[in-house]
Amino acid sequence: MKAEILSVGTEILLGDIVNTNSHYLSKELALLGISVHRQTTVGDNEDRLLDAIRSALKDCDIIFATGGLGPTTDDITKETAAKAMGKDLYIHEPSLQRIKGYFRDSARAMTAGNEKQALFPKDAYILENDNGTAPGCVMTNEKGQSIVVLPGPPKEMIPMFEEKVKPYLEKYLDSxxxxxxxxxxxxxxxxxxxxxxxxxxxxxxxxxxxxxxxxxxxxxxxxxxxxxxxxxxxxxxxxxxxxxxxxxxxxxxDDDTIEKVVGELLIRNKLKFACAESVTGGMIASRMLGYEGGMSKVFDEAFVTYSNESKTRYLGVDEVILKRHGAVSEETCHAMAKGLLENTGAQVGLVTTGIAGPDGGSPEKPVGLVYIGVNIKGTITVFRHVFSGGDRNRIRSRATVSALGHLRTELAKELN
Amino acid sequence: MKAEILSVGTEILLGDIVNTNSHYLSKELALLGISVHRQTTVGDNEDRLLDAIRSALKDCDIIFATGGLGPTTDDITKETAAKAMGKDLYIHEPSLQRIKGYFRDSARAMTAGNEKQALFPKDAYILENDNGTAPGCVMTNEKGQSIVVLPGPPKEMIPMFEEKVKPYLEKYLDSxxxxxxxxxxxxxxxxxxxxxxxxxxxxxxxxxxxxxxxxxxxxxxxxxxxxxxxxxxxxxxxxxxxxxxxxxxxxxxDDDTIEKVVGELLIRNKLKFACAESVTGGMIASRMLGYEGGMSKVFDEAFVTYSNESKTRYLGVDEVILKRHGAVSEETCHAMAKGLLENTGAQVGLVTTGIAGPDGGSPEKPVGLVYIGVNIKGTITVFRHVFSGGDRNRIRSRATVSALGHLRTELAKELN
CATH class of the missing domain: 3.30.70.2860 (Alpha-Beta Plaits)
Structure with missing residues (x-):
């Protein structure tokens, strides 16, 4: 089966966003054994889009089109695909009801443009959108060629592809x-x-x-x-x-995230969690609170202890340790992890201290050096990493992922 | 001037690599005022590549082709572009000498394929490659249409574009x-x-x-x-x-970020900063500490006060206020902003409290309701927002950007 991937969006042609959809779809279609012959990107321009669809229909069995399903008059992918296949559009009542429901649950007002999002050819296979207002669809012409129309935002497109398009293709592919x-x-x-x-x-x-x-x-x-x-x-x-x-x-x-796995471990075992961050400065707390499964049951408070004084004030780190070993040291990290549980009601603590740069590095303590401390009910483990390559925020992000990974491993050991 | 970006490489169609070249070129061409009408990616296949070039020459003044300049028989971009323009290829002696020099300086042996890299149409404008063996070129036909042929690896393509193509285009654009x-x-x-x-x-x-x-x-x-x-x-x-x-x-x-602008205001005016985050839970602190210009001069500590108890414990929020008005209220936000400066050595404070969902909303206090408090040396301003549409982390991210925006505005007023 020959496929073309068609991305629609002037913002891609202007270089304002990276076209990650084409990459994702190429990879997924390769795994499905569907051969991608061409990727094309055009702007929100009917003539050019129509040309691109017609050109793809000359060669291909199936077109995967992303973008241009929004409520504005610029969004014309579905309309143009239908035109290329000679199909008229009608209100699809179940989709209209879903869109109305979406707006009922939010504070925003529905516009006429949102009604347009429920227009489909009568024989289209509708792909429900669980993450936005724009449903997708599959249109098929008399020659058996299909256009799969998908929304542009990856957080809508990817789940729709995974949950709706793949099962559809499998039927189509007969396996x-x-x-x-x-x-x-x-x-x-x-x-x-x-x-x-x-x-x-x-x-x-x-x-x-x-x-x-x-x-x-x-x-x-x-x-x-x-x-x-x-x-x-x-x-x-x-x-x-x-x-x-x-x-x-x-x-x-599959859909697991490290914050979900750690969050569920904490909640299931009724373990209060706290963190104290120096180099990651809020990233761990922010990530843990991104998990929507009820972190308030186990998360009361967290600290960003950036200065030496704050490490002493909120975590009770001995000034002598800071002076002797420095803020970025195994000893300070250990003292932070110890003090964190002593000064809060938490049973599980995670702390970081490190050098994210660009300044502050030395041959002994280079930029990228990070200590991560895990304290589970008083059992403290300190991990040392040097994250080389990349800027300040890359080092901080890597430290965050690494810290959550260590926390999971230590929790798994402790709870076994 | 109308342009098409043409990426050549089967590895892109298989999803093995992300096509960052198209993004880079789109952005750079937009800045140059060259309008990109289409991006196309095809594999290392002569028929399809020839089709793509001919199709682009129907509409466009200039084609930017990347990839397929290597020494193997799969690398056919230059040959195919010349074919499309009806040009023959000849050894370009200076390029051949440069390639030979490249191999003299390295430990690798030169192959016959590398000689092919020195083949060009007689009237081509050669783009020297300072980072690899494959030179690029610009071919122009009798109608004045051009194909700019560039290597695929970004570490060769980007410097060639910056140092060789841009000056060429500026002359060409004469502006x-x-x-x-x-x-x-x-x-x-x-x-x-x-x-x-x-x-x-x-x-x-x-x-x-x-x-x-x-x-x-x-x-x-x-x-x-x-x-x-x-x-x-x-x-x-x-x-x-x-x-x-x-x-x-x-x-x-231009390259300003909100954390840079706020960070510089604080550092320049020697104002110590602190934040206390409930709904944004670490995002503000994390973002501020992402600014690499020396935040340690003004940033000692920050809190994530997620529970009611932590708002009382670290910020001195009166339990009566929390009970009467709730954690997500103007009154609690005001008290958090007040307590933050009283309990730290900071002169500037930023606090947030809100409902990120998916649970916890009500008709009076819907998901997306966020209060942002700014305290500058005791002058407190509270802002109310309802960020509708989007998931938990979208609401939290919008609240973070909004909070930093309000902080900047209030700081600008205060410092004027």
Missing amino acids: TIISKALKVIGLGEWDMASRVRDIITGNENPTVAPYAKDFESLLRITAKAENESACRALIDPVVAEIKARIGEYIYGE | TIISKALKVIGLGEWDMASRVRDIITGNENPTVAPYAKDFESLLRITAKAENESACRALIDPVVAEIKARIGEYIYGE
Whole structure:
């Protein structure tokens, strides 16, 4: 099956945003065995969009179009796709009701443009949008060619592709495709891949592919078979083999995030959590509170202790330790972790101290040096890292992911 | 001048690499006033590449092609571009000598494929490669249309574009292009654009274009003239007119970030800063400490006061206020702002309390309700917002940007 990926958006042509959708879809379609022959990006311009669709329909069996499903008059992808296929648009009542419901739940007013988002060809296959107002759809012409119309924002497009388009394509492809992601912290993409190299190269079904994103790594295992249980039967032994090799670094699967995994561990075990951040300065607290599963049950307070004085004042770090070993040292990190639990009602504490640069580094303590302290009911473990390469905020973000990874590993040990 | 960006590489179509070249070139060409009408990606396949070049030559004045200049037989971009323009290739002796020199200086052996990298049409303008073996070139046909052929690796492509292509284009364009961005917080893209609509539509040189990104808005003013001072003379009155309309919302220009602008105000005026975050839970502190200009001079400590108890304990918020008005109220926000300065050595304080959801909202206090408190040396101002639409972390991020915007405005008033 030949495919074209068509991105619609003047903001991409102006270089205001990076086209991550094309990359995501290319990768996913490759895993599904669908061959992408071309990627095209055009602006919000009907003539050019129509040209691009017609040109793609000359060669391809299926077009994946993203963007241009919004409520404004600039958003014309669905209308233009329908025009290219000679189809008229009608209000799709269930979609209209869903959009109205979306606005009922929010404080914003629905506009006429939002009603337009419920217009579809009568024979279109509707793709519900669980993360925004614009539904997608699949239109198919008399030759059996399809245009899959998807929203532009990745946080709407990706779940729609995963949850709605993939099952549709599987029917179309006459086989089931199941994929499982193993999520890894503490091993870079290359290290991870080299530990399971023979599994990656030795398997064709399921395929095993490594990825890196936001300072985490990921292994995706994808199987194609006649039904779900046949897929699972292909996937399970490969997952078991991977877990036997690098299981300690795998913190979760699929939609898990490190804050969700750690948050659920804390909530399930009724463990109050606190953190005190120097180098990460709020990033750990911010990330933990991003988990929407009820952090208020276990999260009362956190500190950003940037100065030496604040480390003493809020965490009781001995000034002598600070003076003798410096703020960025194993000893200070240990004292921060100790003082954090003594000065709060928490049973689990996470602390960081380090040098994010660009200034402040030395041969003994280079920029990128970070100490991470985990305190679980008084048992303190301190980890030392040097995160080299990258600017201040890259170092801080890597330290944050690393700290949450260590916290999960230590919690898992403690709770076992 | 109409342009097309053409990326060549099967690895992009397979999703193995992200196409950052298209993004980079789109942004740079927009700044030069060259309008990108389409981006296309094809694999290392002669037929499809030839089709793509011919299709682009129908519409465009100039094609920027990246990738496919390597030494292998898969690398066919230059050959195919020459074919499309009806040109033959010859060894370009200076390029061959440079390639030979490159291999003399390295430990690797030169291959016959590397000689192919020195083949060019006789009338091509050669773009030397200071970071690899493959030179680029500009081919121009009898209609005056050009194909700029560039290597694929960004570390070769970007310096070649900066150092070789830009000066070439400027000569070609026979003019200088200068652009200035005005950065806005507190007005959405649509609100901002509607207040300056006549300026946007009424100007062709400079052009004025609105954008939105990361909960901020931006107006880009771009002028084209014979030299820099002529550009400035076109830009300055338009900027003055825009500032007269929406100046209070403009926090900076070009590479300014809100944390840089606020950070510099604090450092320059020797004002100690602290924050206490409930709904934003660390995001403000994290963002402020992302500014690399020496925040340690003014930033000692910050709190995440997520529970009611922590608001009382660290900020001295009266329990009666919390009980009577609730944690998310103007009164609690005011008390947090007051207590923050009383309990720390700071002169400037920023606090937030709100409901990020998904649970916890009510008709009177919906999800998205956020109070932001600014305290400058005891003068407290509280701002109320309802950020509707979007998930928990979107609301928190919008609240963070809004809070920093309010802090800047209040600081500017106080310091005036």
